[in-house]
């Protein structure tokens with residue numbers, strides 16, 4: 100995966116800056132307080148979807164909780180160097196190896212954003228301050244979701260190039276042919292944007 104390219108596209112298009120990191124760090128105590136409920140809610144939602152629940156081995160969720168809690172709190176560490184962002188890609192790859200689909204991680208990131216947003220709105224009295232923190236949290240978690248998602252695409256393309264030995268152009272052409280074909284299934288017939 101082209102890490103620098105993915106990182107710069109996500110920061111520049113998504114608008115994440117050091118101010119967001121500082122905003123999250125400022126409210127670290129609030130994140131620490133909500134963490135147990137957020138992580139419990141995370142696994143409750145995740146296991147309510149049987150195909151996602153099936154990914155876990157016996158007892159694995161209990162083992163994972165402290166690590167996912169540590170991940171959650173690392174978002175508020177304020178020290179978001181390149182190692183931090185590269186670690187997000189690593190976490191994404193761990194999931195790919197376990198057969199987790201990108202739709203599952205995206206769905207769960209949406210859960211995290213909503214649950215944390217609701218908790219911040221309740222726990223931070225000053226409304227403008229709560230809103231700033233929610234925005235920063237949404238920007239950082241969208242960055243993480245983007246890096247994980249890019250891993251899914253890049254992992255597949257790189258396998259075709261480096262393992263199957265196909266040229267990059269050929270892989271792109273194959274992808275475009277397949278996408279053009281698939282597009283027909285998704286082409287709107289009865290849906291259109293309102294005038």
Ligand code: HEM
Pocket residue numbers: 145150151152154155163166167170190193194197199200203204205207208211
């Ligand atoms: C917002 C989405 C998610 C985040 C942020 C997340 C985060 C994490 C983190 C931080 C770890 C620990 C990584 C480590 O050991 O360093 C982990 C492990 C794991 N997660 Fe997730 N996860 C997400 C979604 C999911 C979903 C949707 C599934 C299953 C359907 C899942 C299944 C697992 C499994 C099986 C492991 C253990 C991986 C291993 O050690 O082989 N996760 N996750």
